[in-house]
Amino acid sequence: MKTILITGAGSGLGAELAKRWAKEGHRMVLVGRTKEKLTSICHHIEKENATCLSYQCDITNPDDLAHLTKKLKEDDLSIDLLVNNAGIGTFGSLEEMTISDIHHVIDTNVKGTIFTTQAFLPILKERKGRIMNIISTAGLKGKKHESVYVASKYAVRGFTESLWKELEGTGVSATAVYMGGMNTPFWSHSNHISDPTRLKSALEKAKQIIEEDKGQKEIFIDR
Known part of the structure; x- marks a missing residue:
């Protein structure tokens, strides 16, 4: 049995991976901003006679993450697999993007991933654990009206590839997951995708990721 921590676990892909x-x-171990959502997912998991714990945390805030790692130690929890899943997207032409939109995407997708990884590396080194970064195919090629989102995912791609080199000899490994879009509330505030129902569900994507995962450096889903 491994202990797996997932960020952005209150809904969508994070919740389905957890289940x-x-x-x-x-x-x-579920982490996210909304306590009620995390509690609901944990209750679902516990009904299946599995173990689930949840912690409210803003991954863009290093102080929150420091408190989280301290709380996990107090609860005698070590992490074998860190899944950096939390992410947001704001879509449209670059000229339409507000400064707030840009900061929000970069803060969550890039800084959040880096801050979380940095906070948990000492714990992962103790367990010779692994990092899994959910990147999306936006980290592989440019896309119209996704300039800031794509930039954030390219950043996480570069971060992950650099970790491969930096973590050599530590016993900690990192996996980049590149997957196409899925039908979740991610698109609810955008007309960027005309018909999200044509996309696979978060449940289907979670199943594919777990089936494909053999501990390799890269996983490609529906490129």
Whole structure:
């Protein structure tokens, strides 16, 4: 049994990954901003006789993350797999993007991933654990009306590839997950995708990721 921590676990892909890994017998640690959502997912997992704990945390805030790692130590929890799943997207032409939109995307997708990884690296080194970064195919090629989102995902791609080199000899590994879009509330505030229902569900994506995951450096889903 592994202990798996997932950020952005209150809904969408994060929640579905948690449910599926829990069914395989792993202990789940859910992290997100909304306590009620996390509690709901944990209750669902616990009904399946699996172990689930949840912690409210803003991953863009290093102080929050420091408090989280301290709380995990107090609860005698070590992490075997850190899944940096939390992410947001704001779409449209660059001229239409507000400064606030840009900061929000970069703060969550880039800084949040870096801050979380930095906070948990000492714990992961103790366990010779692994980092899984959910990047999306936006980290592989440019896309119209996704300039800031794509920039954020390219940043996480570069961060992950640099970790491969930096973590050599530490026992900690990192996996980049590149996947196409999915049908979640991610698109609810955008007309960027005309028909999100044509996309696979978060449940289907979670199943694919877990089935494809063999501990390799890169996983490609629906490129």
